Every structure is written in structure tokens, then in C-alpha cells.
Amino acid sequence: MKISIILPSMAALLAIAACAPSRISDAEAGHRGAVAFLKQATRKALSPQERAALYLSSAAQSAKLLDSPEAGTAARETYNSSAADLTVLLASADGGRLWNKPLTLTSGGTTWRLRFAKPTRDGVWDPARFTAIVPASEVDMKHLDQRNRRDGIGGALVGVRKMSPPEPFAPPLAGVNAPVTAVLDFKGQDVTLSLLDPADKMNASISGKSRVIEGDFSAPLAHYPKGSELWDGLMGAIHVSAYMKNTGLYMLQPYDPDRIPLIFVHGLISTPRMWRNVVNEVESDPELRGKYQCWVFSYPTGNPPAYSALRFREELDRVYQLYPAAKDYVLVGHSMGGLISHMQVTTLTRDSWDIIGKKKADNFFAGVEKDKKESLLLRSTVFKANPHIGRVIFICTPHRGSEMALGSLGMIGMRLIALPVDLTATVTGALQTSLSEISGTPGRFPNSVTGLSPKNPTLKVLDQATITAPHHSIIGDRGKGDTPDSSDGVVPYWSSHLDSAKSEKIVPGPHGACEMPETITELRRLLLLHLGKN
Structure with a gap:
């Protein structure tokens, strides 16, 4: 009789334990927070400044997890999306009013001080050279036999420079396209946004460590106008x-x-x-x-x-x-x-x-x-x-x-x-x-x-x-x-x-x-x- 009472009790306890959520690691919890920031940043009801601050919060949280065994790969993807989306937002919002200038951005009690990296001859683009920024992921690739990419850290973009009248040797209808990789480097609340040329730069310092940067070398070519x-x-x-x-x-x-x-x-x-x-x-x-x-x-x-x-x-x-x-x-x-x-x-x-x-x-x-x-x-x-x-x-x-x-x-x-x-x-x-x-x-x-x-x-x-x-x-x-x-x-x-x-x-x-x-x-x-x- 005693045994028959104990066994059902143990079975009930085991069933309850099985239904209870398993404990997630701190890294996984941190990444979920980064994803939540990224999701909030896409809300069009927010001001561009608030959205930009949320993208930075997402990237900052992801950057801390890049070397995590549990969440490193997912964190890199979130970081890359945040960097790319932030760059597109800054280039397009309010007629470009937020582009290529120091910004103080606040959201949810967190304030970020953002600056653009200065251009160099060794692979850092001048933000002022571009009249538009396009996500590489949105470029139609069907006219190319293959897509040439390099996996790494950073948001893959296409930088477009289209002037009127056209500049010398620039395709008049399209302008000139360039591969761009956006990376964000955090020093506390101070953030540097660098627009890198992945053809010239293989690595960049992010979170105190040199890392291979992402590169999409086909998207700029595919972004030129199609035709027969x-x-x-x-x-x-x-x-x-x-x-x-x-x-x-x-x-x-x-x-x-x-x-x-x-x-x-x-x-x-x-x-x-x-x-x-x-x-x-x-x-x-x-x-x-x-x-x-x-x-x-x-x-x-x-x-x-x-x-x-x-x-x-x-x-x-x-x-x-x-x-x-x-x-x-x-x-x-x-x-x-x-x-x-x-x-x-x-x-x-x-x-x-x-x-x-x-x-x-x-x-x-x-x-x-x-x-x-x-x-x-x-x-x-x-x-x-x-x-x-x-x-x-x-x-x-x-x-x-x-x-x-x-x-x-x-x-x-x-x-x-x-x-x-x-x-x-x-x-x-x-x-x-x-x-x-x-x-x-x-x-x-x-x-x-x-x-x-x-x-x-x-x-x-x-x-x-x-x-x-x-x-x-x-x-x-x-x-x-x-x-x-x-x-x-x-x-x-x-x-x-x-x-x-x-x-x-x-x-x-x-x-x-x-x-x-x-x-x-x-x-x-x-x-x-x-x-x-x-």
C-alpha cells in the first residue's frame, strides 16, 4: 500500500518537472534581449533617433556575445542586421539629416554618442561620397551566375553615388556602386560607425578583437540596372x-x-x-x-x-x-x-x-x-x-x-x-x-x-x-x-x-x-x- 501511494506521487512530480521551462544560459538570455531591441527598432511609429538608439542597443548587446560558444553565431547575425539597418536608416531618414554627423541618441534610458569614422586610404569609405545606401540582402541577384560573399562581422551594403549631372565616367542612369560593410565599435556609450571597403579590408577591430568582416562583392554589380x-x-x-x-x-x-x-x-x-x-x-x-x-x-x-x-x-x-x-x-x-x-x-x-x-x-x-x-x-x-x-x-x-x-x-x-x-x-x-x-x-x-x-x-x-x-x-x-x-x-x-x-x-x-x-x-x-x- 505504501509503495502504491509513493509511485503516483513521484510520477506527478516528474511530469511537472518536464513541463517546467529549462533554464537558459546568460548568453542566450542576452541574445534574446538583443533581438528584442532589434525588433523594436523596426517600428515605424518611433522617431528615427529612437530607432537608431535601439539599433545601437541591439548591436551593443550582440557585440558582447560574439565569442560566446552558445550564442556567438546568432549574435553575429543580429549584430550584422543591426549595423546594416542602422546605416540605411541614418542615410535615408529625414532627408539624410542624420547622415555623417555626430549624434546623441537616447531610448529606454540609454544614451549613445555616435560618430562616423574618418575616411582613410586603406579601406574606410567617406560617408559623404554616397548618395544612397542599399542593403545587399535586398539586391536582386538573378542576372549573376553566383553570389560572391565572405562571411564575417558587419552589415553588408551597397553604397551608391549618383550625381546630377553625372560625374565623369559614371554610368548616367545608375551612378557608381561600391561594396560597403558597416561595423560598430563600442567604448562604453561611445560608438564609432565605420563604412569599410571589404575589398581593401579583411579585418576590423570590434569589441577589442580583430575580426574578419563580412563582404558582399556581387551585390554592387547586380544593383546596376537590368535590361535585355x-x-x-x-x-x-x-x-x-x-x-x-x-x-x-x-x-x-x-x-x-x-x-x-x-x-x-x-x-x-x-x-x-x-x-x-x-x-x-x-x-x-x-x-x-x-x-x-x-x-x-x-x-x-x-x-x-x-x-x-x-x-x-x-x-x-x-x-x-x-x-x-x-x-x-x-x-x-x-x-x-x-x-x-x-x-x-x-x-x-x-x-x-x-x-x-x-x-x-x-x-x-x-x-x-x-x-x-x-x-x-x-x-x-x-x-x-x-x-x-x-x-x-x-x-x-x-x-x-x-x-x-x-x-x-x-x-x-x-x-x-x-x-x-x-x-x-x-x-x-x-x-x-x-x-x-x-x-x-x-x-x-x-x-x-x-x-x-x-x-x-x-x-x-x-x-x-x-x-x-x-x-x-x-x-x-x-x-x-x-x-x-x-x-x-x-x-x-x-x-x-x-x-x-x-x-x-x-x-x-x-x-x-x-x-x-x-x-x-x-x-x-x-x-x-x-x-x-x-
Whole structure:
């Protein structure tokens, strides 16, 4: 009887114990408090100052737990969210009135004294450089093949600088984007908000300890406006006038005199967007990231290559005038973009053209020199190599033309292209006849398709000129014929091969082989070579 009474009592006690909440650790309790602050900070009914103070309370509580075995990982996530959300709030609230100035912020009896870190050359951004701050987590990544991130401490952001009128070499519709990592360092109630460049900085001191900082290297690239590469490329080839205003050299990252300008030049029926995954791969590589700054040259591809090369030459001259201390550029050109890049590293004189026939050359230059308004033609045909180009990488480039320009597709393209009136109007009468002779287009004004014809005498002149910068070839092979009888489907090996190239890499792919793993690997090797790393 005694046992039968005791056993039910013990069972009841055990059941009660099982239902009682288990005791949480101090670290877990602290983290719950940080999460509560973070949740309160999102309440739009509060003033921006109160919300900012709550974000700081959340980050401060989380920072104390970063080394906790029980709550460290969760605390880091809360800290990162608090730092990112606080930075976005300060940049956007009250028309930016709270941005980049000392603040005293109070909430729930806690007062914080916040200041922004001063900019430095070693990876601390100037808050004043940005006109908007965007959370990296909210950027649509669907146009990139992969997202390149580095796990660490800090809020991952995109810093945007968009000015009106646009600054030199800034994409006019988007401005210039940059990777930003926001970190908060607490000394009692004094807080420093630092906007770091994760490409330049690997670590930051937080809570008395050096820690790896978070970095999202894809979000700034993905934040640029989307569009149809095929449609815009096609329209840029056919309706040239509508796209002439977009011709220019554009920075994809803020200018940095310590980084080498890496300039990508697209080909026919294409746009700079074709390089997005290639640029993303460069930015994903710790050995390249921070050493190069990526630029693109944009142009409507219906224009004759020599004219587009002239515009590129003028843009590079502008870069040197504005940034004379810039490091020598590295050019990467695909297809016709390679041909345009080729024309930046060769010198053509009046005598260079005698190779196509002295009489033809004499007739052309006699007409050009009569009228100064024809200087456009003179500058397109007589020019000096740019001494500030340190290396060129040609990808599937038709140095001697493509037979596709002679076929039915080429003929259709030739007839569809409508060149700008202000370009065609510069050439009239006898000069038009002599121009058509030296460009291999009897009876018509040259365009991009005629410029890629193997019969174009201009390519013969260019082929005889010395390339002044170290250069390399990446050549596609669809596997339809062994080199030297191979082709990428558009450009045959005999056209893309250069005896003078420092190296030549055959990749098993078609003409659009820029994003192939073998191409990316070779491009990386060459960029490291330029840095003296292999």
C-alpha cells in the first residue's frame, strides 16, 4: 500500500518537472534581449533617433556575445542586421539629416554618442561620397551566375553615388556602386560607425578583437540596372543614332589610384552587360579583388570599328587628363571589341596605308587634307598607340576579319544598319568614293559589318602594324577542326591567331566563350601575371 501511494506521487512530480521551462544560459538570455531591441527598432511609429538608439542597443548587446560558444553565431547575425539597418536608416531618414554627423541618441534610458569614422586610404569609405545606401540582402541577384560573399562581422551594403549631372565616367542612369560593410565599435556609450571597403579590408577591430568582416562583392554589380542584352545590343547595331549618346567609358567601381583599370570592351550586337559574370568572377578572387578596378567601354556596334576605336581613344585620353596618376590600363576585348582594343596599341601613319595601294591612299588623304571638317576621318585612320596601356587580352578577336561578314547574314546586317546622319554627312563626293575604296565597300559608307570583312583593306593595314603592349589571345574552338583549321563558329583560327602574342590559349567553346570556366581560368592567370604573381 505504501509503495502504491509513493509511485503516483513521484510520477506527478516528474511530469511537472518536464513541463517546467529549462533554464537558459546568460548568453542566450542576452541574445534574446538583443533581438528584442532589434525588433523594436523596426517600428515605424518611433522617431528615427529612437530607432537608431535601439539599433545601437541591439548591436551593443550582440557585440558582447560574439565569442560566446552558445550564442556567438546568432549574435553575429543580429549584430550584422543591426549595423546594416542602422546605416540605411541614418542615410535615408529625414532627408539624410542624420547622415555623417555626430549624434546623441537616447531610448529606454540609454544614451549613445555616435560618430562616423574618418575616411582613410586603406579601406574606410567617406560617408559623404554616397548618395544612397542599399542593403545587399535586398539586391536582386538573378542576372549573376553566383553570389560572391565572405562571411564575417558587419552589415553588408551597397553604397551608391549618383550625381546630377553625372560625374565623369559614371554610368548616367545608375551612378557608381561600391561594396560597403558597416561595423560598430563600442567604448562604453561611445560608438564609432565605420563604412569599410571589404575589398581593401579583411579585418576590423570590434569589441577589442580583430575580426574578419563580412563582404558582399556581387551585390554592387547586380544593383546596376537590368535590361535585355540581346535587344539593346541588336538595337545598338541597327539604330545607331539612338544609342550614340551612350558611347563612353564607364566605371563600375569608384576610382582608386592604387588599383589597375581593367577595361572590358564588348563586341558586335552586344552591350557591356555581357561582362557581368566575368567581372563578378574577378571580384570573387581575393588575389585580384582590390588590385583591379573594373571599367567598361560602351558603344553602338553598328558604327565602323575604326570610328568606335577613335571614340575609345578619346575616352582613354580623357581618363589620363583627369587621372594622370592612374596605373597603366589592361584591356580585355571580345570579338569586335578586341579589334577596337587592337587599334589602341598600334600606330598608323600616312605611309602605313600605302600597303593597300599608293594611288588609293593618295586619293583618300588628298581629299581628307583639303577640308578640315574631314578631320574625323583623319583621326580614324592616322593615330598613335596609347602609351598608358600595359597589357591587352584578345578573346575570339577577328584581327583579319570573319567570313560571316561576306555571307547572307552579313549582307542582311549591312543593309539593316542605319548610321547617324552626323557621321555620314561628313563624307561627300569624291571623298566618299575614296573612303569606300580604302574600306573595301564600293558604293556605300562603311559600317561594323563591312569593317569585319576579310576583304576590308583596313584590316590588312592594321595587321602589318606592330602591337606596342604585351598581348595575349584566348581563342575558341568548337571542335570542328584541329588548329590551325579550327574556328569558334564565327572567327577562324587564322584570323584570331597572332604570332606576336605572349601566349595563346585555345578553349573548347563557341564565339561567345567569355564566361566559360577555361576562359575565366586563363583570364585570371593573365591578370595575376600582370601583377607579377606567376
